[in-house]
Amino acid sequence: MVSGTATSEDFSEVEARRIWNALVKDSHNLFPKIFPDFFSSVTLLQGDGGVGTIKELNFTPANKDFSYAKERVDEIDEEKMVFKYTTIEGGLLGKKLSASNFELKIVPKKEGGCVVSWICNYETLAGAPVDEGKAQEIKEQSNAMFKKIEQYLLSNPSLYC
DSSP: OOOOEEEEEEEESSSSHHHHHIIIISSHHHHHHHTTTEEEEEEESSSSSSTEEEEEEEEEETTTSSSSEEEEEEEEEETEEEEEEEEETTTBBBBTTTEEEEEEEOOOOOESSEEEEEEEEEEOOTTTOOOHHHHHHHHHHHHHHHHHHHHHHHHTTTTTT
């Protein structure tokens, strides 16, 4: 078993609160809308989006690695714009990972826009090698998805205000 961390940090021209509202408050509606080729649905199974909420993300066949993932919201700090969640079922759990949890943090910039950081902490299954190429592919895909969300928000300036 190997423990590891993957990180990503992006600057966005979009105001921090709009990014927060889109990624944290309404991702269950936004992701299938913006990424219909990747997400078939995102459903709140339990809760209203707050701490303890369980969300199921269902993927299209475009995602070759898994068909769904269930996530639990562990922490939401509205003031500091920090969101923490854990994959509790599906995804790479049981295939390559024994655990994975995430932190999304959005920091406003004085000059406008914000910095969005994402941290993934994981543990591999015993005997499962760490595939650096796959980790880089996932990071690049996440960055591309973020840029698409950013462009959507820039093109729709009245959304998520």
